[in-house]
Amino acid sequence: MLRIAVPNKGSLSEPAAEMLHEAGYKQRKDRRELVLTDTENDVEFFFLRPRDIAVYVGSGKLDIGITGRDLLLDSGAQAEEILQLGFAGSTFRYATRPGTATDVRDFGGMTVATSFSGIVSRHLAEHGVDASVVHLDGAVETAVQLGVAEVVADVVETGSTLRNAGLEIVSEPILHSEAVVVRGTDAPDDDPKVRQFLRRMQGVLVARRYVMMDYDIRAEHLEQAVALTPGLESPTVSPLHDQGWVAVRSMVRTKEAQRIMDDLYELGARAILTTGIHACRL
Ligand SMILES: Nc1ncnc2c1ncn2[C@@H]1O[C@H](COP(=O)(O)OP(=O)(O)OP(=O)(O)O)[C@@H](O)[C@H]1O
Ligand SMILES: O=P(O)(O)OC[C@H]1O[C@H](OP(=O)(O)OP(=O)(O)O)[C@H](O)[C@@H]1O
Numbered sequence: 001m002l003r004i005a006v007p008n009k010g011s012l013s014e015p016a017a018e019m020l021h022e023a024g025y026k027q028r029k030d031r032r033e034l035v036l037t038d039t040e041n042d043v044e045f046f047f048l049r050p051r052d053i054a055v056y057v058g059s060g061k062l063d064i065g066i067t068g069r070d071l072l073l074d075s076g077a078q079a080e081e082i083l084q085l086g087f088a089g090s091t092f093r094y095a096t097r098p099g100t101a102t103d104v105r106d107f108g109g110m111t112v113a114t115s116f117s118g119i120v121s122r123h124l125a126e127h128g129v130d131a132s133v134v135h136l137d138g139a140v141e142t143a144v145q146l147g148v149a150e151v152v153a154d155v156v157e158t159g160s161t162l163r164n165a166g167l168e169i170v171s172e173p174i175l176h177s178e179a180v181v182v183r184g185t186d187a188p189d190d191d192p193k194v195r196q197f198l199r200r201m202q203g204v205l206v207a208r209r210y211v212m213m214d215y216d217i218r219a220e221h222l223e224q225a226v227a228l229t230p231g232l233e234s235p236t237v238s239p240l241h242d243q244g245w246v247a248v249r250s251m252v253r254t255k256e257a258q259r260i261m262d263d264l265y266e267l268g269a270r271a272i273l274t275t276g277i278h279a280c281r282l
């Protein structure tokens with residue numbers, strides 16, 4: 001049975017559960033459930049604190065887990081990311097009161113407050129900066145106002161939390177994060193159960209990013225139309241009863257679907273339809 005660690009709360013929890021549900025796995029009905037066995041899919045889910053997931057997986061006690069790249073890197077666990085899941089996207093950045101610093105090198109002698117002391121200590125050392133790091137559990141922005149630190153290092157999505165605290169970003173992001181699937185670095189990379197899980201999750205990613213597009217076009221415009229809808233490999237082209245016309249079926253990116261429909265219509269295509277993809281294996 002494949003043993004998977006899943007975030008039990010926070011920003012990662014709901015989107016992870018949604019994605020697993022779309023991939024056909026059973027999900028817990030009560031947020032207090034700690035373990036859930038999905039016998040039909042031969043999988044056991046362990047609902048754990050997001051911060052602890054890389055540690056469990058790195059120790060080899062669980063096969064894989066869903067966590068944030070930032071949490072993985074901060075943990076220092078013997079685990080590595082094997083699939084990017086495209087949600088909980090954020091950057092990890094330094095911020096100070098305006099006028100305090102313009103670069104990491106200005107932090108010498110200052111105190112940096114963060115919940116990610118592993119990442120921050122490493123980053124400061126890599127830049128040869130001698131600053132103190134104070135570890136806080138959350139709401140680190142307030143540390144500047146209360147005089148605990150001059151600098152904070154925290155997760156930034158829109159930047160509004162920092163702005164509301166009167167802080168401004170200093171220097172380039174320390175890292176870009178998103179939700180990822182992790183596996184122990186010592187785990188075999190050919191475990192068929194893990195591979196099947198990854199294929200299911202990749203199927204969800206593709207189903208979310210693509211739609212199926214169908215249209216009819218006069219045969220003489222087929223090449224131009226196919227250039228607009230090349231598909232992942234090659235579109236399906238079928239003859240219509242009405243000679244001189246063909247039907248085309250191709251996958252297109254959801255984000256580009258409306259523009260492509262406009263362009264196809266201009267080219268003379270008709271009966272242009274898009275339909276959602278529910279699941280897939282490529
Ligand atoms: N506002 C946000 N936008 C995008 N990702 C975020 C945001 N806040 C946290 N994350 C991501 O969520 C993960 C942190 O999860 P965690 O549950 O520890 O924190 P949280 O979502 O802030 O929840 P908590 O309420 O417990 O602080 C990290 O990977 C982080 O990058
Ligand atoms: O750039 P923004 O869009 O403002 O988002 C970033 C904020 O969101 C998270 O905080 P959360 O609300 O989870 O509170 P926390 O500090 O208790 O984790 C994160 O820790 C940042 O503080």
Ligand SMILES: [Mg+2]
Binds near residue numbers: 138
């Ligand atoms: Mg938080």
